[in-house]
Amino acid sequence: GAGVSQTPSNKVTEKGKYVELRCDPISGHTALYWYRQSLGQGPEFLIYFQGTGAADDSGLPNDRFFAVRPEGSVSTLKIQRTERGDSAVYLCASSLNPAESSTDTQYFGPGTRLTVL
Amino acid sequence: LAKTTQPISMDSYEGQEVNITCSHNNIATNDYITWYQQFPSQGPRFIIQGYKTKVTNEVASLFIPADRKSSTLSLPRVSLSDTAVYYCLVGPFNQAGTALIFGKGTTLSVSS
Numbered sequence: 027g028a029g030v031s032q033t034p035s036n037k038v039t040e041k042g043k044y045v046e047l048r049c050d051p052i053s054g055h056t057a058l059y060w061y062r063q064s065l066g067q068g069p070e071f072l073i074y075f076q077g078t079g080a081a082d083d084s085g086l087p088n089d090r091f092f093a094v095r096p097e098g099s100v101s102t103l104k105i106q107r108t109e110r111g112d113s114a115v116y117l118c119a120s121s122l123n124p125a126e127s128s129t130d131t132q133y134f135g136p137g138t139r140l141t142v143l
Numbered sequence: 144l145a146k147t148t149q150p151i152s153m154d155s156y157e158g159q160e161v162n163i164t165c166s167h168n169n170i171a172t173n174d175y176i177t178w179y180q181q182f183p184s185q186g187p188r189f190i191i192q193g194y195k196t197k198v199t200n201e202v203a204s205l206f207i208p209a210d211r212k213s214s215t216l217s218l219p220r221v222s223l224s225d226t227a228v229y230y231c232l233v234g235p236f237n238q239a240g241t242a243l244i245f246g247k248g249t250t251l252s253v254s255s
Contacts, residue, residue: 030186057239068230068245069187081240117186121239129175129236132243134186 028052030135032118038141039108047103047138051120058101059132060093061117069117075101076123108142115139147231152250161218163249165231168212175236176207176214181228181248190229191216192236218251226253 031050039045051058057076061069071085075095095101105112119132148166155161167176175194179187191198193205204217218225230248234241
C-alpha cells in the first residue's frame, strides 16, 4: 500500500520567507510525527499529533515553527521568518494507535529538503 | 529514554555476515529495542524490534541477552545495497507518542 508521502521533495527559499511543508500519512494511522535531520546527524523529534491535536510539541525549537493537522490526516509544518539554520531535511512519520497493535512502529516518509539561502 | 551507544562505522564485504552491537545500560523494564536503516536521501526504514531473546524476520535478526543491556543486529550475507546508516533506539514503543531518539547511528559500508 501507499506509504507516507511528503511534498515538496525540495524547497529552496530566502532568509526571512515563510514556508509550508506537507505530510500525507499512511491511511488509517492516527499518530503523526515531525522530525528534523541535519547533515550527518540522526533525526530530531519536533512534534507529535494524535488525531487532530498536538499531543507533544516539546521538540519545536522556537515559536517560528508551527504545525497543524486539522482533519486528523494531512499535516502541514509551517516555518515563519526562515533562517539559514533551519536548513535541514524535514521528515514525517506516522503510526497506528498502539491500541490496535502491540507496539507503535513509526513509518517515515522520504522527507523534504529545505534550503534557506 | 535510555541512551544508546553504537560504533560510528563498520566495513564489510559482500556475502559476509555483519553484526552491529548497541549498548543501552540504562534500559527500563518497559523499553523495547528498535533498529532503523537509512539510505541517503531517504527517510529511516524500520528493520526489526524486540524486547528479549531473539527476533528474526526476512531482513535481519536481533539478539538480546538476558540482562538487556545490549543488543546485536545481525545482517546475513550483506550486499552492496545494505550500505546505509543503522540506528539503534530504545524506548517504551508500546505507548503512543513515544518520540524516537536517534543518535548518529552506525554507517555500514559494504564493498565488493
